[in-house]
Amino acid sequence: xxxxxxxxxxxxxxxxxxxxxxxxxxxxxxxxxxxxxxxxxxxxxxxxxxxxxxxxxxxxxxxxxxxxxxxxxxxxxxxxxxxxxxxxxxxxxxxxxxxxxxxxxxxxxxxxxxxxxxxxxxxxxxxxxxxxxxxxxxxxxxxxxxxxxxxxxxxxxxxxxxxxxxxxxxxxxxxxxxxxxxxxxxxxxxxxxxxxxxxxxxxxxxxxxxxxxxxxxxxxxxxxxxxxxxxxxxxxxxxxxxxxxxxxxxxxxxxxxxxxxxxxxxxxxxxxxxxxxxxxxxxxxxxxxxxxxx
Amino acid sequence: xxxxxxxxxxxxxxxxxxxxxxxxxxxxxxxxxxxxxxxxxxxxxxxxxxxxxxxxxxxxxxxxxxxxxxxxxxxxxxxxxxxx
Numbered sequence: 145x146x147x148x149x150x151x152x153x154x155x156x157x158x159x160x161x162x163x164x165x166x167x168x169x170x171x172x173x174x175x176x177x178x179x180x181x182x183x184x185x186x187x188x189x190x191x192x193x194x195x196x197x198x199x200x201x202x203x204x205x206x207x208x209x210x211x212x213x214x215x216x217x218x219x220x221x222x223x224x225x226x227x228x229x230x231x232x233x234x235x236x237x238x239x240x241x242x243x244x245x246x247x248x249x250x251x252x253x254x255x256x257x258x259x260x261x262x263x264x265x266x267x268x269x270x271x272x273x274x275x276x277x278x279x280x281x282x283x284x285x286x287x288x289x290x291x292x293x294x295x296x297x298x299x300x301x302x303x304x305x306x307x308x309x310x311x312x313x314x315x316x317x318x319x320x321x322x323x324x325x326x327x328x329x330x331x332x333x334x335x336x337x338x339x340x341x342x343x344x345x346x347x348x349x350x351x352x353x354x355x356x357x358x359x360x361x362x363x364x365x366x367x368x369x370x371x372x373x374x375x376x377x378x379x380x381x382x383x384x385x386x387x388x389x390x391x392x393x394x395x396x397x398x399x400x401x402x403x404x405x406x407x408x409x410x411x412x413x414x415x416x417x418x419x420x421x422x423x424x425x426x427x428x429x430x431x432x433x434x435x436x437x438x
Numbered sequence: 439x440x441x442x443x444x445x446x447x448x449x450x451x452x453x454x455x456x457x458x459x460x461x462x463x464x465x466x467x468x469x470x471x472x473x474x475x476x477x478x479x480x481x482x483x484x485x486x487x488x489x490x491x492x493x494x495x496x497x498x499x500x501x502x503x504x505x506x507x508x509x510x511x512x513x514x515x516x517x518x519x520x521x522x
Contacts, residue, residue, distance in 0.1 A: 185450040193517055196508060297448050360466050360480040369481050370506060380448050
C-alpha cells in the first residue's frame, strides 16, 4: 500500500498528463476541420484529371502504343520497385503512422519474395526508424516536411519532380505510393496506389470521350503534358488526405487517452480517500483507548 | 441557354456557373467556347481566361497557370494549377 503522499503525487502527475492530452485533442479537432476541408476541396480536380488521363491513355494504348511516354508505357521491366511512403512528422496520433508503415512493409516483403528489388522514398519523419531497421540501406531518398505546417502544392511538385527524374534516369521501374485515406475521424484507411507508370483502369472508360473529340495540339502532346501533372496531383491529394487522417487519428487517440487518465484519477482518488479515512480511524482509536486507560 | 463552366484548381473549385461564353488561351491560340461546342480538348498556356456572363457584357478576367481545358456535352471544364 503506497503512502498517502505517494498517492497524491501520482494523482497530480496523471492530472497534468490529462491536461496535455486534452489540449492536444482540441488542437487536433480544430486542425481536422481545416484539413478535411482542404482534402475535400482537392477531390474534384484530382478525380477529373484522373478521368481525363485514364480515357486518353486507354485510347492511345489501345492504338499503336508506339512512342507513348515512358510514364504511361513503363520501362518494359519490373525489377526495381520504389515504395513512396508518406508519413507525418509528429507522433501522438495512435497507430496512424504504424499502419501506413505496416502496409508498406507487407508489400515490400511480398515483392522481395517475388525476387524484386525494393527501395524506399520517404516523405515525413516518422516512418524512417522502423523502415531503416527492417530494410537497412534501402532508403534511397527522404523528403523533409518538418519545415512546413500544411502540405502545399509546391511540396507535391518538388516530390513529383524528383520522382520523375529518378524514373527517367532508370533508378526504378514501378513506384507505389502509400498513404492513409481519410474516411472519417474514426476511420483512416492505409492505401496503396501505383503512381508510376500510370495505371489504366480496365473498364469501358473509352466511351466517355466520343471518337469525334478534337485535340489541340495532338493527343500525345496533351498526354505528355498531363502525365507529370497527374503524378503531382495524386501526390498532393495523398498529402492532404494524410494530413486529415493524421489529425483525425490524433483526435481519437487523444480522446481515449484523456478518458483513460480520467478513470485513473478516479481510482487514485478513491484509494487516497480510503487511506486518509483509515488513518483518521486509527488515530481516533488510539486517542480513545488512551483515554480509557487513564 | 447557357454554357456550364467550371474552373478547378488543386486547392478548390474556383467557379461553377452558367455563363454565355468563355475565351480560353489555348496553347495553339485563344478559343471561345459557347453552348453546344463540339467535344474538344486542349492544353492551356499561362494567360487570362475571359468569362462573359451574357452576350455583350464586359468580360471577367481570371489569370490561370499550367492548365488544361475540356469541352464535352456537359460544358467546359478548365483544370489549372493556379487561378486568380
